[in-house]
Amino acid sequence: MNLTTQELAHLKSKIKREPTNTELQIVAAEWSEHCSYKSSKKHLKMLPMNGPLVISEKGFDSGVLDVGDGYVVTVHIESHNHPSAVEPYGGAATGVGGVIRDILSTGTRPIAILDGLRFGNIEKDPQARWLFKNAVVGIADYGNCLGVPTIGGEVEFDDSYTNYALVDVAAIGFGKKDRLIKNHAKKDDVVVLLGGSTGRDGIGGSQFASDLLESEDRSAIQIPDPFIEKLIIEAILEARDHKLIKAMKDLGGGGLSCAISEIADSLSIGIELDVNSVHTREQDMNIDEIMISESQERMLIITDKTKLKKLEKICKKFRIKCSVIGKVTSNQIMLVKKGARIFAKLPTSVVVNAPLLDRLSTTPKYLQKIQNEKKFKPTKDLSIILLKMLSSPNLADKNWVYGQFDHEVGIRTVVKPGHDASVLRLDNGKFLAVKIDGNPKQCYLNPRDGAIGCFEEACRNVVCTGARPIGMVDHLQFGNPEDPEIFWTFLESLKGLTDFAKYFKIPCVGGKVSFYNETSKGPIKPSPLIGVLGLIEKKPLQPRIISKNDLVLLIGNTKNELGGSEYFEYIYNFVGGRCPIVDFKTSKMNMNAVLELIEKNLIKVAHDCSKGGIAIAISELCMQNKIGCYIGMEKIPAEKLSEDRSLFSESHSRYLLVIKRKNLKKIQSFLERKVITYAIIGKFVGDQILFQKNSRPIIKLSVDMARQTWMKSLGELVLHG
Amino acid sequence: MTTYRVHVIIENKPGIRDPEGDTILNDLVLKDSFSSVTKIRSAKMLKFEITEKNKNLAKKKIQTLCDELRIYNPVVSKISIEAFDD
Numbered sequence: 109m110n111l112t113t114q115e116l117a118h119l120k121s122k123i124k125r126e127p128t129n130t131e132l133q134i135v136a137a138e139w140s141e142h143c144s145y146k147s148s149k150k151h152l153k154m155l156p157m158n159g160p161l162v163i164s165e166k167g168f169d170s171g172v173l174d175v176g177d178g179y180v181v182t183v184h185i186e187s188h189n190h191p192s193a194v195e196p197y198g199g200a201a202t203g204v205g206g207v208i209r210d211i212l213s214t215g216t217r218p219i220a221i222l223d224g225l226r227f228g229n230i231e232k233d234p235q236a237r238w239l240f241k242n243a244v245v246g247i248a249d250y251g252n253c254l255g256v257p258t259i260g261g262e263v264e265f266d267d268s269y270t271n272y273a274l275v276d277v278a279a280i281g282f283g284k285k286d287r288l289i290k291n292h293a294k295k296d297d298v299v300v301l302l303g304g305s306t307g308r309d310g311i312g313g314s315q316f317a318s319d320l321l322e323s324e325d326r327s328a329i330q331i332p333d334p335f336i337e338k339l340i341i342e343a344i345l346e347a348r349d350h351k352l353i354k355a356m357k358d359l360g361g362g363g364l365s366c367a368i369s370e371i372a373d374s375l376s377i378g379i380e381l382d383v384n385s386v387h388t389r390e391q392d393m394n395i396d397e398i399m400i401s402e403s404q405e406r407m408l409i410i411t412d413k414t415k416l417k418k419l420e421k422i423c424k425k426f427r428i429k430c431s432v433i434g435k436v437t438s439n440q441i442m443l444v445k446k447g448a449r450i451f452a453k454l455p456t457s458v459v460v461n462a463p464l465l466d467r468l469s470t471t472p473k474y475l476q477k478i479q480n481e482k483k484f485k486p487t488k489d490l491s492i493i494l495l496k497m498l499s500s501p502n503l504a505d506k507n508w509v510y511g512q513f514d515h516e517v518g519i520r521t522v523v524k525p526g527h528d529a530s531v532l533r534l535d536n537g538k539f540l541a542v543k544i545d546g547n548p549k550q551c552y553l554n555p556r557d558g559a560i561g562c563f564e565e566a567c568r569n570v571v572c573t574g575a576r577p578i579g580m581v582d583h584l585q586f587g588n589p590e591d592p593e594i595f596w597t598f599l600e601s602l603k604g605l606t607d608f609a610k611y612f613k614i615p616c617v618g619g620k621v622s623f624y625n626e627t628s629k630g631p632i633k634p635s636p637l638i639g640v641l642g643l644i645e646k647k648p649l650q651p652r653i654i655s656k657n658d659l660v661l662l663i664g665n666t667k668n669e670l671g672g673s674e675y676f677e678y679i680y681n682f683v684g685g686r687c688p689i690v691d692f693k694t695s696k697m698n699m700n701a702v703l704e705l706i707e708k709n710l711i712k713v714a715h716d717c718s719k720g721g722i723a724i725a726i727s728e729l730c731m732q733n734k735i736g737c738y739i740g741m742e743k744i745p746a747e748k749l750s751e752d753r754s755l756f757s758e759s760h761s762r763y764l765l766v767i768k769r770k771n772l773k774k775i776q777s778f779l780e781r782k783v784i785t786y787a788i789i790g791k792f793v794g795d796q797i798l799f800q801k802n803s804r805p806i807i808k809l810s811v812d813m814a815r816q817t818w819m820k821s822l823g824e825l826v827l828h829g
Numbered sequence: 830m831t832t833y834r835v836h837v838i839i840e841n842k843p844g845i846r847d848p849e850g851d852t853i854l855n856d857l858v859l860k861d862s863f864s865s866v867t868k869i870r871s872a873k874m875l876k877f878e879i880t881e882k883n884k885n886l887a888k889k890k891i892q893t894l895c896d897e898l899r900i901y902n903p904v905v906s907k908i909s910i911e912a913f914d915d
Binding site for chain 2: 194195197242307331333336390403
């Protein structure tokens with residue numbers, strides 16, 4: 109745990125003396141990339157963060173959106189990549205715990221979890237299988253024990269994550285607007301540490317996350333305890349209802365050091381802390397260890413002396429420990445004592461304001477080479493190709509994953525995992541749709557348009573449930589930012605997201621940047637992950653059973669955009685080509701048209717066309733409904749493309765709509781009035797997935813066989829290799 | 830060749846938390862006034878039967894097996910192996 113020479117000089121010039129050892133530890137934790145965002149902070153300001161529904165208050169650890177009738181929804185996203193790569197079970201589980209406490213710290217109840225998981229090639233690499241299996245079990249065990257449903261997410265495998273794991277967790281909270289914690293404090297208020305005891309686990313964790321993962325750092329292992337977390341949730345919500353909490357913060361990366369300095373700085377107060385009062389697990393912990401320990405399941409609360417008694421009573425009832433560890437002062441100084449002896453005395457503004465960096469950025473050299481497409485031999489039997497793709501780990505059904513998660517506890521989950529976006533019922537009669545999406549394969553070819561594509565895909569997914577996007581969270585994961593080429597990919601992604609967010613007026617309500625995601629084989633592909641929340645005022649479009657002779661309507665244009673597609677990468681093992689590009693105007697038109705059709709109740713099912721293209725999207729509908737289809741490929745609105753390209757192109761802004769024949773006229777006249785590119789491309793019938801072009805069969809595959817393969821291949825792969 | 834019983838105990842390394850043991854101690858044992866108990870650590874045991882030339886070889890085989898098949902994660906857990914003759 110070290111400061112750079114420049115940082116040390118900066119610290120000395122600010123405090124005008126030599127820092128003590130404890131001060132160095134505190135500052136090093138807070139100035140790590142993980143806590144200080146020193147590489148990214150300057151640039152993150154470009155994202156639009158305000159909107160009519162956004163409620164921002166000082167010290168909120170999660171984004172807050174007003175959903176009307178006195179209710180709010182909160183959202184936060186975090187990752188636990190480094191810990192999960194060495195201890196997938198505990199790392200993934202504690203990742204869930206951390207993000208849940210961020211939701212809790214605004215005074216809202218966590219109501220759902222989503223997770224985005226990325227691993228190496230599980231078909232070839234047993235280590236990747238081991239990481240995947242254990243991370244999934246870790247999330248399931250933690251979320252299921254807490255009684256918070258895991259309602260969705262996504263899973264992807266790519267060689268760039270060899271021996272590594274990206275474990276992203278997003279959590280959603282719900283509560284009453286008037287019970288939000290209005291972070292404030294005044295002199296002589298008391299500072300309370302509540303929850304699990306402080307031990308040596310996770311010491312140096314935030315620093316660990318900011319280092320390259322070269323050797324296993326054993327002290328950065330965190331052991332999950334969902335039962336304490338559950339008690340903390342209930343105790344805090346009860347304390348909130350009795351208005352016992354003046355300010356609150358979760359202890360995450362950097363432990364007490366970061367929590368104390370950040371809460372003090374955001375409230376413009378000082379805090380005087382005695383480490384002797386911290387309840388520890390081990391006897392002989394020194395002051396530095398206590399200050400930077402990242403033991404899980406702890407919360408920091410500021411309350412006043414009269415409310416303290418009641419708070420202690422609630423903690424006793426839930427059998428969780430709570431210690432008064434210090435008091436609020438008015439001097440904006442963070443004072444750390446052990447008994448009477450002072451170990452650190454730092455202005456909080458110095459601790460929380462790491463010197464920001466101007467990282468160099470240059471266009472990566474690989475990009476020039478990668479745009480050109482290889483000439484492939486025309487594929488002969490596309491039925492076999494389709495079946496192979498349905499069994500690929502990235503496209504196969506993920507029931508092996510979400511089957512382990514309790515996704516219904518809390519009885520809010522109206523649209524369950526396995527569909528486009530999951531939908532939660534809110535207490536005011538409205539519904540919330542949520543989805544997270546990433547696409548490192550496309551972001552690698554084009555970090556800007558790839559990131560925009562992830563954003564649009566998440567929007568398309570919530571739109572398919574009838575929801576209008578109201579907010580987004582982004583998790584930007586990249587390799588070492590000191591490499592100008594990697595930093596360029598970060599900036600490009602960020603600029604793309606900013607442009608899309610501004611055009612669509614979707615505010616960014618939270619996010620995280622995770623750098624130094626490097627494996628022994630080099631940096632990971634640029635992996636921005638976008639979560640979108642959508643609000644449904646009346647009722648969601650719940651997927652209805654498709655019946656014989658229902659029509660398939662395709663909205664949007666299919667282009668020659670196969671760069672980073674599953675088809676290129678899985679079938680041809682080719683990384684390169686032109687990544688799909690979102691046309692903002694068309695995107696908005698198509699999005700609004702689908703929403704209006706759903707609101708008019710003219711659609712049975714809306715499904716997004718993304719990974720694997722039209723062929724996969726239609727097959728999914730057939731397999732889920734156990735019904736065949738007949739698709740006339742000549743009808744697909746497309747550039748002039750070979751059959752395989754129009755089947756597997758991953759162009760954006762496309763939606764598959766399933767409609768009843770009797771609604772056709774109404775829908776057609778609506779879409780023509782709105783000048784939307786669309787076509788009726790076929791119908792559901794029989795028991796075969798049938799694609800024809802001018803009566804010439806292109807694909808013929810039994811739905812039953814496709815379904816067996818698609819449903820079972822991922823589970824088989826994990827369990828039997 | 831002799832058949833040996835080999836017991837493998839998998840537990841969190843010393844210094845790494847054990848919420849299960851803590852919970853049994855705090856919420857069960859101490860609550861029932863067994864106040865002289867000061868610590869409980871939980872563990873998992875696998876009992877193998879293996880036919881090998883000698884006891885040492887039997888233990889070695891099991892150790893290799895546990896390492897290679899990732900029966901435990903050496904980052905968080907440790908194993909102890911005991912072999913018995915009958």
